[in-house]
Amino acid sequence: MTSGPLPAAPVLAGRTALVTGASRGIGRAIAGELARAGARLCVTARDPAGVRDTVARLRAGGAEAIGVAGSVADPAHLWEVTERTMAAYGRVDVVVNNAATNQPYGPLMDADPDDWRTAFTVNVEAPLRLVQCAWRAWMSEHGGAVVNVCTEGAGHVGPHVGAYGTSKAALLHLTAQLAGELGPGVRVNSVSPGLVRTEMARFVWERAEEGVAAGLPTGRIGEPDDVARAVRWLVSDEASWITGADLLVDGGTRVRAASPGGDPGAVQRELRHHLPGS
Numbered sequence: 001m002t003s004g005p006l007p008a009a010p011v012l013a014g015r016t017a018l019v020t021g022a023s024r025g026i027g028r029a030i031a032g033e034l035a036r037a038g039a040r041l042c043v044t045a046r047d048p049a050g051v052r053d054t055v056a057r058l059r060a061g062g063a064e065a066i067g068v069a070g071s072v073a074d075p076a077h078l079w080e081v082t083e084r085t086m087a088a089y090g091r092v093d094v095v096v097n098n099a100a101t102n103q104p105y106g107p108l109m110d111a112d113p114d115d116w117r118t119a120f121t122v123n124v125e126a127p128l129r130l131v132q133c134a135w136r137a138w139m140s141e142h143g144g145a146v147v148n149v150c151t152e153g154a155g156h157v158g159p160h161v162g163a164y165g166t167s168k169a170a171l172l173h174l175t176a177q178l179a180g181e182l183g184p185g186v187r188v189n190s191v192s193p194g195l196v197r198t199e200m201a202r203f204v205w206e207r208a209e210e211g212v213a214a215g216l217p218t219g220r221i222g223e224p225d226d227v228a229r230a231v232r233w234l235v236s237d238e239a240s241w242i243t244g245a246d247l248l249v250d251g252g253t254r255v256r257a258a259s260p261g262g263d264p265g266a267v268q269r270e271l272r273h274h275l276p277g278s
């Protein structure tokens, strides 16, 4: 058991964190959680109003924060984000690759090649490129921590989400590969959420929250803060011996087959019935 005085400062005091997809949902919650832990923030997403709103909330909470609007699919945006962070704060200690798309829906035999490429550009290539930017700007010399937001669904197959699941499975592999390549200075981990109450998953929880929740050992679906707290811990020094790991933040989704309550197939059934516009 470790002993000694209580920490004098919040766990991320003096650090700077870059969070993508922070205009709403899980990304906004992560930005807030890292700010409460003492970090200075750079937040990004495509929607300028959403980015401005997140920055305003962070500043209202007493944090230092800047925002840069743009798409992670654009390499120039990723470099701009890194440069603006360096210019504002002089360091990039933490990168959270949270932005993602769950399109295209549907059977893979119908998948449009351009849409498929977009899924991989946003969900896999962009996280790599942003880590490359942070590595070159700061982390190769000074170290840091990266968290990629994957999904519990990457561990199995499901109807209509083949492109999303395949790209997130690739992101899991990328996480492990980078962890091996970037140590000892930089730790790279992922979190894999189950069903969380955000826009991206609205079509499931609006129709099936009760059934999903009843089938989980924790008895409820996730909230963005559930994921944010896990990310805050993984990027902190408390997790200094953890790299290349995937932390399930899924309320017990992976083990729900053994849960006595509810309907373990509720998510899959909603996905099967869900098509854009339905």
Ligand SMILES: NC(=O)c1ccc[n+]([C@@H]2O[C@H](COP(=O)([O-])OP(=O)(O)OC[C@H]3O[C@@H](n4cnc5c(N)ncnc54)[C@H](OP(=O)(O)O)[C@@H]3O)[C@@H](O)[C@H]2O)c1
Binding pocket: 020, 021, 022, 023, 024, 025, 026, 027, 044, 045, 046, 047, 048, 050, 070, 071, 072, 073, 097, 098, 099, 100, 101, 122, 149, 150, 151, 152, 192, 193, 194, 195, 196, 197, 198, 199, 200, 201
């Ligand atoms: N919600 C769930 O149940 C669930 C489950 C498992 C995993 N996840 C993962 O959690 C992460 C966050 O998702 P969420 O549920 O919070 O979804 P969300 O509410 O839809 O938020 C997605 C965020 O990503 C941004 N974004 C999307 N495409 C982008 C692009 N091309 N460039 C820059 N930003 C982009 C969006 O902002 P703009 O539209 O303004 O760009 C938004 O800020 C994702 O990686 C997702 O795969 C979610």
